[in-house]
Amino acid sequence: MVIGKCHICGLEKELTFEHVPPKKAFNDKPIFLKMMESLLSETKKTKGKTNQRGFGEYTLCKKCNNETGAWYAKSYIDFVYQSFCFLSKLSEPKQNQILLPFHIYPLRIIKQIICMFFSVNGNLFCDIHPNLVSFVLNKEKIRLKCGVKIYCYLTNTTFIKRCGIASMIIQDKGIFVFSEITYAPLGLIMTIDSKPPDDRLCDISYFANYEYNYCDTFFLNIPFLPANTPFPIDFRTEKEIGYENIKKIKHYFNI
Ligand SMILES: [Zn+2]
Numbered sequence: 274m275v276i277g278k279c280h281i282c283g284l285e286k287e288l289t290f291e292h293v294p295p296k297k298a299f300n301d302k303p304i305f306l307k308m309m310e311s312l313l314s315e316t317k318k319t320k321g322k323t324n325q326r327g328f329g330e331y332t333l334c335k336k337c338n339n340e341t342g343a344w345y346a347k348s349y350i351d352f353v354y355q356s357f358c359f360l361s362k363l364s365e366p367k368q369n370q371i372l373l374p375f376h377i378y379p380l381r382i383i384k385q386i387i388c389m390f391f392s393v394n395g396n397l398f399c400d401i402h403p404n405l406v407s408f409v410l411n412k413e414k415i416r417l418k419c420g421v422k423i424y425c426y427l428t429n430t431t432f433i434k435r436c437g438i439a440s441m442i443i444q445d446k447g448i449f450v451f452s453e454i455t456y457a458p459l460g461l462i463m464t465i466d467s468k469p470p471d472d473r474l475c476d477i478s479y480f481a482n483y484e485y486n487y488c489d490t491f492f493l494n495i496p497f498l499p500a501n502t503p504f505p506i507d508f509r510t511e512k513e514i515g516y517e518n519i520k521k522i523k524h525y526f527n528i
Contacts (some may be wrong), residue, residue, distance in 0.1 A: 344412045
């Protein structure tokens with residue numbers, strides 16, 4: 274039994290395992306976890322560990338896990354499947370020039386995405402963003418507040434990225450405050466009072482403006498971006514990273 278503070282409601286309770294993304298969004302196979310610190314440090318090598326259940330952690334109480342799962346997960350899984358179908362038709366990373374038709378429940382999808390960001394961020398995140406808590410715990414509530422934006426991209430990367438709120442200075446571009454969850458076929462980025470870290474990302478924040486039962490076809494210009502390293506918001510091509518460095522990364526991760 275794992276007791277702790279639920280990442281959404283903030284109550285001290287027994288915690289349940291939350292798959293991020295949901296189990297049926299291709300997250301039902303064992304995964305191999307390696308900490309970034311060991312990649313960056315020469316002295317702190319770790320072998321990593323295998324998580325048999327897929328990607329996720331004990332982050333949510335049973336009530337939050339069951340309710341948000343029942344309200345939003347299926348619609349998000351449908352979105353992932355449609356993304357996978359489009360991705361399988363694209364041969365190489367590129368910014369699409371075409372709009373892809375998705376038949377979706379937009380509000381349910383963005384609420385599931387925000388639930389996932391609650392799980393990958395620390396259990397203090399809910400204290401700082403009470404508007405987001407009520408946004409996901411009230412299924413009918415619409416509109417995102419507090420400067421939060423959600424972006425996505427298509428990817429065929431073998432890396433799973435999970436990055437809690439971080440800030441990064443990019444030369445000539447500025448300072449970005451973001452969190453990232455990338456698990457093929459989708460990369461998700463949340464920004465807070467910040468510009469998007471890459472102009473090619475597809476802004477889906479307006480999904481929050483539709484009613485819970487609203488379902489329609491949306492034409493989305495979601496780019497297919499490379500994710501050749503485990504680093505967050507890194508969309509460099511193999512050529513830009515350098516083939517020698519790519520070789521080292523692949524060797525380190527046994528890819
Ligand atoms: Zn809870």
